[in-house]
Amino acid sequence: MAPLPDYRPKQLSVGPLEAEILNIVWELGSVTVKDVHDRILADPNRELAYTSVTTVLRRLTDKGWLKCDKCGRAFFWRPLLTKQQAEVIKAHEQLQRFLAIGNPDIIAAFADSLDEAASTQIQAIAKRIQDARQAREEQ
Known part of the structure; x- marks a missing residue:
């Protein structure tokens, strides 16, 4: 990543x-x-x-x-940036705007409407976040 x-x-x-x-x-x-x-x-x-x-x-x-x-x-x-770096920055900005909604019901309704592949991808992302946090705590 x-x-x-x-x-x-x-x-x-x-x-x-x-x-x-x-x-x-x-x-x-x-x-x-x-x-x-x-x-x-x-x-x-x-x-x-x-x-x-x-x-x-x-x-x-x-x-x-x-x-x-x-x-x-x-x-x-x-x-001044690679294409990959630009994509990371843009994705980060989009995620921040999405999370700024702040209403868990809206975010949950959105997540509930995803297909199986997208749900699996979100679960994989959540696992990577959890693993990264655990690795930081162990340092």
Whole structure:
């Protein structure tokens, strides 16, 4: 199980184009605007201005998802988190929002509506939590 990363972006929410470009950055590792623009335009049904890619990369940098480095005259963007770390952070935030409901009846009604596979998964999660707590107590 991946631990919750120490670093978090300033703003977790990203729009559809931001998410698409973030996925390209994760896939390529370090990118220029041209790298991202070429990747998007590889789909013959897509059109996107080069300046729009620049704007989105800067927005992702401002939100804390990317870091921009200048090398000579070129700018390179790289992710500050791995895709897996981002998924862990987003899952943690969703769980916190769910638990913030605070009403056990609502949460129990939700849990009661789950199918067998989901119920088994929740039981497995509860067991892992219990095991982790027990291991901490034994240290």
